[in-house]
Amino acid sequence: MRKPEGKLLQRMVCFVRRCETVKRIVVCCCLAAAVSLKPAVTQTSAPASARSENVLYAELAKVPAKAASRRNPMENDRDAVAAGGKLFTIHCAECHGETGEGGKGSKKGPSLRVEEVQQATPGTLFWLLTNGVVRRGMPVWSKLPEPQRWQLVSYIKTLTPAPEAGPK
């Protein structure tokens, strides 16, 4: 008479153990989901977004003088802009927009068409690409080989300021 009860108990223990594992996985997924919501939620208001952009543009002034004075070795390369455009589409467009206009909807990066960026030296842009602005959400791009980063700089420098996109 005891045997079936024992089996049932064993099954229940087994089920509960499995549930524990499932619970832990669900908790992990929820944590990841919560984290995924955070960066987007923090960008809801326009003034906050503008402030964030200004902080990012201010980073341009912090680039060391030696790095800022570097010349773009690709400036005479006829394919550099086209190659940079291709790289931009693959790696940058998601945040900065297809044409570098930035800041709409889920595209959280600042505009690259504004005066601050267009007047920055190639060395400045290269340094920012290499080092990112990690605490402000711009990742480090040194995983792209140096020539590719210069190609990106060549492309970014061709972006013309949009009529309404001035300094904020």
Added chain:
Amino acid sequence: MRSAFRGRLRDYRNRVPAVLLVLLSVCVLLAPLNCGAQESPYFVTYDHYLEEPGSLEVEYFSTFATQRDGNDFLSYWTEFEYGATAWWTTELYLDGQSTLGDSTVFTGFRLENRFRILRQEHFINPVLYVEYEQISGADKIMKEIEGHDVEADHADSNALSRQEHDHELETKLILSKTFRGWNIAQNTIATKNLTGGDPWEFGYAIGVSRPLALKASAARCNLCRENFIAGVELYGGLGDRYSFGLHDTSHYLAPVVAWNLPSSWSLRLSPGFGLNDSSHQFLLRWGVSREFSGFGATMARVFGGHR
């Protein structure tokens, strides 16, 4: 008759999580989201590059290993890697394995976090890695080799080895540098089994890699040389707190290659060779991954977080 049916049923039940794992991976990988990737070719070594903020990378990896005094096996894991911020990446792993002539089993999960310590690029770039693992003794993915991990550990049947349950804390110090296109990465591993009184175990992984071309071509192409990254990995165990060193440890040398497609898919392949008698003689690893940029923002929209 009844016991045979029960046995078959149990066998199928064991396979369900692994099959679900594969199906889930395939479904997510086929979902119509966009983006771009430049993945490192390493399977074991980590470099200092984290996932871009808000991006989700879904990866499926497999390892085939030859086994002396036992059955060869195929292990696999799915990774969900999310860039929480530009300095923090978090990952969930789901592991499984099929041992030839034995069974297919789900072997556990891992939750991993990597933290970039320094704001800017430096001569050497450190990243801290902390992982919690809840896996069974049947886990054979060999994502890292540590302590006295040897080939003989994988010779037991799944029925026996899955009775062992481990809760492990794994830490790594990742040091990495990219210079003139060459990436050099070194990982020091320290692992502690939280369930027993096992001592801290240690391991290492070293990787070197370089894209086949440093300049990007102007045309969008799949087979351009810059889309391929080749390299080599060396990894193995370093014993434990009481018996540190190379005695009774296993080591592998593995050439690696990655093919990063502009469509955001990445493929990786790595044949690995055991360097001593305690190592599996041959490993063949392969993987496919896809990056979903803007995943965080998409989730926020779905849950009404922002417009």
